[in-house]
Amino acid sequence: MAIALGAGIGGFCLAKRFWPADSQPPLAAPSTSLQPEISALREEAVQVVDSLRTDFPDSSDPLVLMGNLHDSLGNSAEAMDCWQKCLEMDPRRADAYRGLGSLAMRKGQYEKALELWGKALEIRPEMADVRTLSARALMALGRPREAVAALQREIQISPRASTSYFELGQAYLQLKEFQKAKENYQAAVQIQPGYTNAYYGLARACERLGQKAESAAYMERFTKLKAENRRGERDQRSTYDDLSLVRQSVAQTHTEAGQVYYGHGNVRKAEQLWQRAAWLDPKNTACRMQLVKVYTQAGRDQEALRICEELRQIEPENATTYLNIGVLSARLNRLDAALSAIDRAIELDPKNPQFQQARQLIQERKRRGGFQ
Amino acid sequence: MCSTVFAATPFQLREVTRQTGITFRHTDGSCGNRYIVETVSAGLALFDYDGDGDIDIFFLNGAPLKGCKADVPPIPALYRNDGNWKFTDVTRQAGLADTSYGLGVAVGDYDNDGDLDLYLNNYGPNLMYRNNGDGTFTNVTKETGTGNGDRVGAGANFLDADGDGDLDLYVANYLKFSYETHVGATCKGFPIYAGPTHYPRDPGTFYRNNGDGTFTDVSLESGIDRYPGYGMGTVCADYDNDGDTDIFVANDFCENFLFQNDGTGKFEEVGLIAGVAYDAHGDEQGSMGVDCGDYNNDGLLDFYQTSYQGQLALLYKNLGDGSFEDVTLATGAGEGTIPHVTWGCGFVDFDNDGNRDIFVACGHLQDNVELFDDTTSYLARNIVLMNTGDGKFANVSDQCGDGLAVKLSSRGAAFDDLDNDGDVDVVILNSRCEPTILRNDSPRGNHWLQVRLRGTKTNRDGVGARVKVTAGDLTQIDEVHSGRGYQSHYGTRLNFGLGKRDRVDRVEVRWIGGGVDVLENVGVDRLVTVTEGGTTAGKPRQGGTR
Numbered sequence: 063m064a065i066a067l068g069a070g071i072g073g074f075c076l077a078k079r080f081w082p083a084d085s086q087p088p089l090a091a092p093s094t095s096l097q098p099e100i101s102a103l104r105e106e107a108v109q110v111v112d113s114l115r116t117d118f119p120d121s122s123d124p125l126v127l128m129g130n131l132h133d134s135l136g137n138s139a140e141a142m143d144c145w146q147k148c149l150e151m152d153p154r155r156a157d158a159y160r161g162l163g164s165l166a167m168r169k170g171q172y173e174k175a176l177e178l179w180g181k182a183l184e185i186r187p188e189m190a191d192v193r194t195l196s197a198r199a200l201m202a203l204g205r206p207r208e209a210v211a212a213l214q215r216e217i218q219i220s221p222r223a224s225t226s227y228f229e230l231g232q233a234y235l236q237l238k239e240f241q242k243a244k245e246n247y248q249a250a251v252q253i254q255p256g257y258t259n260a261y262y263g264l265a266r267a268c269e270r271l272g273q274k275a276e277s278a279a280y281m282e283r284f285t286k287l288k289a290e291n292r293r294g295e296r297d298q299r300s301t302y303d304d305l306s307l308v309r310q311s312v313a314q315t316h317t318e319a320g321q322v323y324y325g326h327g328n329v330r331k332a333e334q335l336w337q338r339a340a341w342l343d344p345k346n347t348a349c350r351m352q353l354v355k356v357y358t359q360a361g362r363d364q365e366a367l368r369i370c371e372e373l374r375q376i377e378p379e380n381a382t383t384y385l386n387i388g389v390l391s392a393r394l395n396r397l398d399a400a401l402s403a404i405d406r407a408i409e410l411d412p413k414n415p416q417f418q419q420a421r422q423l424i425q426e427r428k429r430r431g432g433f434q
Numbered sequence: 435m436c437s438t439v440f441a442a443t444p445f446q447l448r449e450v451t452r453q454t455g456i457t458f459r460h461t462d463g464s465c466g467n468r469y470i471v472e473t474v475s476a477g478l479a480l481f482d483y484d485g486d487g488d489i490d491i492f493f494l495n496g497a498p499l500k501g502c503k504a505d506v507p508p509i510p511a512l513y514r515n516d517g518n519w520k521f522t523d524v525t526r527q528a529g530l531a532d533t534s535y536g537l538g539v540a541v542g543d544y545d546n547d548g549d550l551d552l553y554l555n556n557y558g559p560n561l562m563y564r565n566n567g568d569g570t571f572t573n574v575t576k577e578t579g580t581g582n583g584d585r586v587g588a589g590a591n592f593l594d595a596d597g598d599g600d601l602d603l604y605v606a607n608y609l610k611f612s613y614e615t616h617v618g619a620t621c622k623g624f625p626i627y628a629g630p631t632h633y634p635r636d637p638g639t640f641y642r643n644n645g646d647g648t649f650t651d652v653s654l655e656s657g658i659d660r661y662p663g664y665g666m667g668t669v670c671a672d673y674d675n676d677g678d679t680d681i682f683v684a685n686d687f688c689e690n691f692l693f694q695n696d697g698t699g700k701f702e703e704v705g706l707i708a709g710v711a712y713d714a715h716g717d718e719q720g721s722m723g724v725d726c727g728d729y730n731n732d733g734l735l736d737f738y739q740t741s742y743q744g745q746l747a748l749l750y751k752n753l754g755d756g757s758f759e760d761v762t763l764a765t766g767a768g769e770g771t772i773p774h775v776t777w778g779c780g781f782v783d784f785d786n787d788g789n790r791d792i793f794v795a796c797g798h799l800q801d802n803v804e805l806f807d808d809t810t811s812y813l814a815r816n817i818v819l820m821n822t823g824d825g826k827f828a829n830v831s832d833q834c835g836d837g838l839a840v841k842l843s844s845r846g847a848a849f850d851d852l853d854n855d856g857d858v859d860v861v862i863l864n865s866r867c868e869p870t871i872l873r874n875d876s877p878r879g880n881h882w883l884q885v886r887l888r889g890t891k892t893n894r895d896g897v898g899a900r901v902k903v904t905a906g907d908l909t910q911i912d913e914v915h916s917g918r919g920y921q922s923h924y925g926t927r928l929n930f931g932l933g934k935r936d937r938v939d940r941v942e943v944r945w946i947g948g949g950v951d952v953l954e955n956v957g958v959d960r961l962v963t964v965t966e967g968g969t970t971a972g973k974p975r976q977g978g979t980r
Binding site: 096097099100101104135136137138139165168169170201202204232235236258259261262263266269281284285288295296304305307308 | 619620621622623624631706707709712714715716717744746757763764765766769770771772773805806807808809826
């Protein structure tokens with residue numbers, strides 16, 4: 063019996079990774095040994111992408127990856143060059159336009175960012191987040207009405223995008239339509255109850271509506287969440303590791319490179335890259351999800367299960383991970399463990415019919431005494 | 435830089451540093467250890483130290499930090515304005531050749547003896563210099579009791595917080611740093627300066643002037659001590675139009691403070707409810723400098739605050755009900771600032787058209803930033819935003835002459851009429867190198883009025899006094915501030931651009947404490963001195979002219 067493991071395991075996705083301009087640079091206690099190790103990691107990432115270009119000279123994927131890598135290293139000129147070369151090779155690379163747009167935005171070139179993101183959307187109208195990014199550029203240009211239109215379209219595509227609702231709130235505040243601003247901030251916190259900045263928006267909107275008591279209540283909530291965020295940031299700072307950040311970035315490059323090899327049928331090379339990514343970054347879920355897929359397809363259930371356990375440690379509230387653990391455990395005839403995992407999945411996402419179905423199937427198998 | 439092309443060049447700011455004879459070169463005292471105090475220095479002061487009618491320049495300087503040496507100990511620099519764009523270094527003869535680590539400066543006549551004294555907010559003990567009236571200063575820190583211990587300084591301001599006629603002193607403290615607690619840092623493997631949030635916050639200090647040449651630390655009683663922050667630039671102004679002076683503290687990576695004065699020198703922190711603690715998103719900014727001015731001539735003082743890379747410098751519009759709105763995006767007042775770290779700033783009417791423009795000093799604090807982020811740069815051009823008169827600003831930096839082509843790592847900026855020709859010039863302190871002096875050569879044709887205040891019952895230079903100038907359909911307000919922008923001082927003499935209006939109907943001065951003086955039917959293109967009590971409100975009387 064086979065239970066599909068499709069849901070939740072990320073398919074191939076060469077997503078543009080965005081390394082935002084640091085408003086507070088990451089830091090670590092200095093070490094004279096850091097520089098060589100970080101340089102070596104950077105070199106490793108460059109070599110991975112160089113190999114990709116050698117192996118697939120007619121593919122634009124390596125150019126996108128190289129652009130992403132340069133962007134993450136702070137080499138915007140090289141990143142731009144790579145993405146532009148990518149577009150010469152393949153003018154339909156929406157992700158390259160997206161990357162170029164983000165660079166322009168960081169430099170304050172809002173009109174240029176809009177133009178580039180517009181091209182990305184022409185190619186892939188459903189591209190996630192680009193309309194929200196465009197809305198920010200529009201608001202920076204003092205064009206909130208157009209920002210509203212962009213964000214409303216984004217919400218049609220991604221109805222649970224709390225950020226888009228927040229930005230809508232910001233746009234309506236700019237337009238002085240305070241009731242609409244309030245409604246959108248409320249939508250944002252409904253999706254994401256801990257959305258700190260949305261409470262600030264609510265406080266301001268209510269203030270302008272003359273709803274003083276409500277404004278004060280939202281401001282209090284904002285203040286409390288801000289204090290919690292600060293505590294979290296302090297913890298983060300005390301454990302922050304510059305080397306760790308570089309490793310994460312290099313792991314990302316390995317993950318994306320692996321996806322390219324996988325897409326071209328070189329599963330072995332892809333697996334190697336994903337394994338390296340997992341080693342570099344203990345919290346990288348993307349590479350692990352790819353490994354689960356590869357191992358499952360190859361019948362290497364024990365290995366797949368091991369990786370799922372790692373995913374569970376990283377994201378203990380991810381229902382799909384529990385589903386996968388359940389399915390894999392069932393395939394290994396560990397039915398009690400399978401049921402336990404599926405129950406947890408259902409607990410986390412009670413409305414998912416796939417989970418219920420999986421449970422029924424496993425229970426039926428258990429009733430029949432497992433594998434014959 | 436994105437800018438709108440104009441048919442006529444609005445301003446001309448010409449770089450004249452070399453011709454001035456100013457040879458000052460700032461040092462941050464560094465030698466590779468990347469102590470946080472290095473990269474955040476320093477401010478400067480423009481003031482008439484010798485009372486001869488022209489504006490002199492005082493540059494702060496760093497000092498060798500631990501592990502670093504200097505063959506010749508660096509000192510600050512006082513340049514006497516000799517007229518015609520010539521300046522003479524008079525630091526030593528003035529008695530100001532100290533070797534402390536200068537970060538911020540305020541100027542004010544704390545002893546009301548008719549000349550301007552200096553307060554240096556240092557890394558280490560602060561310094562109060564009494565102006566002796568003869569071109570020299572005396573260090574009276576101990577006598578005045580204003581040394582402030584051994585802290586990391588920032589902005590400082592003289593203000594008459596309790597309306598008793600003498601100047602009190604607000605001292606911002608940046609953070610709690612010591613060599614033992616120094617935090618080293620890397621970014622992508624490159625050594626960098628750690629940010630302020632890796633150090634404990636520090637509250638400001640508030641000194642009450644006792645009126646006898648001494649001060650008392652009343653930080654606790656005033657309420658100031660309850661609010662530790664990462665104070666940098668500060669400005670004191672009556673934002674709520676209730677007749678007393680409040681305090682805006684730009685905090686670096688924590689919420690800004692707005693201390694509302696109850697009129698007796700006790701303060702309540704209202705930044706959050708006033709809407710200036712955070713930006714429009716609810717995010718704290720890496721706030722650096724702050725200035726205040728009425729950008730839209732609605733009779734309310736607004737604030738402009740500079741910030742870190744990736745953040746816009748912000749314009750907070752005063753709504754008149756005790757609250758502010760971040761109107762940066764709606765007005766374009768942050769244009770060009772996103773890629774840069776921005777520091778000194780000022781609301782300055784460069785073309786005397788009656789609308790206050792904005793000047794922003796730029797320069798990164800990471801001196802190797804291009805190694806790990808080439809979307810910005812350590813050296814940067816400064817920015818001028820022209821007030822278009824309809825509540826908006828346009829970036830005209832590319833059209834302003836060679837003065838805006840200078841590319842250094844700027845920090846404090848100060849603005850005053852250095853050549854007494856009726857328009858406002860610019861002096862910028864650049865980190866680790868020579869300053870930039872910009873002469874305003876904007877096309878003439880607009881009228882102006884400069885106002886100098888002489889307090890008699892209130893403090894001698896009218897710090898905190900509100901001046902309202904009405905010329906036809908144009909009404910403008912301003913205040914005398916001590917300490918503003920990025921840890922700097924300027925503007926003891928107020929400048930009002932009048933556009934084509936060739937007559938001033940009324941100059942009204944509201945002194946701290948409630949007294950009012952009025953001049954009517956004042957001529958233009960002159961400096962008027964308004965002496966407290968020298969007019970009877972409402973009676974026509976011509977003020978003194980230059």
